[in-house]
């Protein structure tokens with residue numbers, strides 16, 4: 001009798017543990033929309049970008065569809081946002097803004113935000 005009870009407890013423990021591991025890995029990748037929007041505002045990306053309207057730069061929706069299904073999407077946007085590539089606005093070449101973010105997690109969160117518009 002005692003032994004049966006014990007094994008039920010153990011099985012429950014294993015189930016509970018694997019559920020909490022699954023929850024933790026989902027949380028680690030969860031998109032933090034307010035954090036991404038705060039970065040966009042702080043860096044004044046909105047001067048040239050909007051979520052769905054073309055400005056001097058492409059809308060985030062347009063960028064999301066350009067990279068949809070591409071495995072290199074995140075890497076391309078890390079490069080774009082951190083190395084100041086040359087862009088052209090109204091025929092004038094300039095350097096793209098290098099984003100100021102507190103760490104790599106915030107940068108990846110920003111990119112996940114753009115790619116999910």
Ligand code: HEC
Nearest residue numbers: 043044045047048056057058063080087088089097099114
């Ligand atoms: C002075 C205007 C300007 C500002 C400010 C600006 N961008 Fe851009 N951005 C552009 C232009 C123009 C392009 C298009 C470059 C091209 O297609 O060659 C671009 C392209 C992009 C792309 C698409 C890159 C690709 O590979 O297709 C993303 C994403 C992007 N910008 C995000 C941002 C974010 C995030 C910020 C704020 C940190 C920002 N931009 C600030 C003008 C700007």
